[in-house]
Amino acid sequence: xxxxxxxxxxxxxxxxxxxxRWLERQLNDPYVQKAQLEGYRSRAAFKLLELDERFSLLKNxxxxxxLGIAPGGWSQVARKKAPQAKIVGIDLLETKPIxxxxxxxxxxxxxxxxxxxxxxxxGAADLVLSDMAANTIxxxxxxxxxxxxxxxxxxxxxxxxxxxGGAFVAKVLAGGADKDLVALLKRLFGNVKHAKPPAxxxxxxxxxxxxxxxxxxxxxxxxxI
Numbered sequence: 001x002x003x004x005x006x007x008x009x010x011x012x013x014x015x016x017x018x019x020x021r022w023l024e025r026q027l028n029d030p031y032v033q034k035a036q037l038e039g040y041r042s043r044a045a046f047k048l049l050e051l052d053e054r055f056s057l058l059k060n061x062x063x064x065x066x067l068g069i070a071p072g073g074w075s076q077v078a079r080k081k082a083p084q085a086k087i088v089g090i091d092l093l094e095t096k097p098i099x100x101x102x103x104x105x106x107x108x109x110x111x112x113x114x115x116x117x118x119x120x121x122x123g124a125a126d127l128v129l130s131d132m133a134a135n136t137i138x139x140x141x142x143x144x145x146x147x148x149x150x151x152x153x154x155x156x157x158x159x160x161x162x163x164x165g166g167a168f169v170a171k172v173l174a175g176g177a178d179k180d181l182v183a184l185l186k187r188l189f190g191n192v193k194h195a196k197p198p199a200x201x202x203x204x205x206x207x208x209x210x211x212x213x214x215x216x217x218x219x220x221x222x223x224x225i
Contacts, residue, residue, distance in 0.1 A: 134150055185209065
């Protein structure tokens with residue numbers, strides 16, 4: 001994906017060098033430019049588009065849950081690719097309304113919030129998407145553990161929500177899902193893979209775990225892992 005030419009940004013009086021570098025990267029990012037042209041709220045939309053192209057995640061979906069929906073790019077893609085689907089999303093951050101999408105501003109890890117999602121969906125999900133990541137503190141090991149705890153909770157939620165044959169997609173960090181989570185997913189799903197879509201920046205530590213063909217097996221507690 002080519003850009004019309006590299007743009008440089010001068011450091012403003014009230015802008016740090018780091019924020020200047022971020023702004024320059026945004027201005028020269030072809031995915032950011034394409035997102036603006038195509039009406040997507042973030043470049044992350046292309047991550048789901050690329051994953052869907054490879055794994056056919058959105059085909060024939062009727063009910064979708066979007067965990068960590070803000071700013072809404074993934075649900076925009078879901079609406080475009082599966083206009084017949086009912087979509088429910090949640091995030092701690094406020095998310096501007098998206099036509100045809102039910103959005104909750106709440107903490108996904110709260111049990112009442114999870115019940116809210118299930119009730120709003122009105123039936124078993126075909127696809128559970130999770131682009132959630134814990135707020136980083138700069139300590140790689142701690143950041144990884146906090147994010148993986150979110151992914152595991154999302155996986156358990158998916159196991160309680162998906163129809164048989166459904167799919168679960170979640171963002172993980174470098175190295176992919178840890179062995180306990182992979183073991184859980186392989187027990188619950190017929191096919192489990194890791195992928196890094198082209199829209200994910202090369203320097204980013206993010207990967208995605210894609211679990212398809214849900215077996216319909218109830219989640220077992222940790223003593224049985």
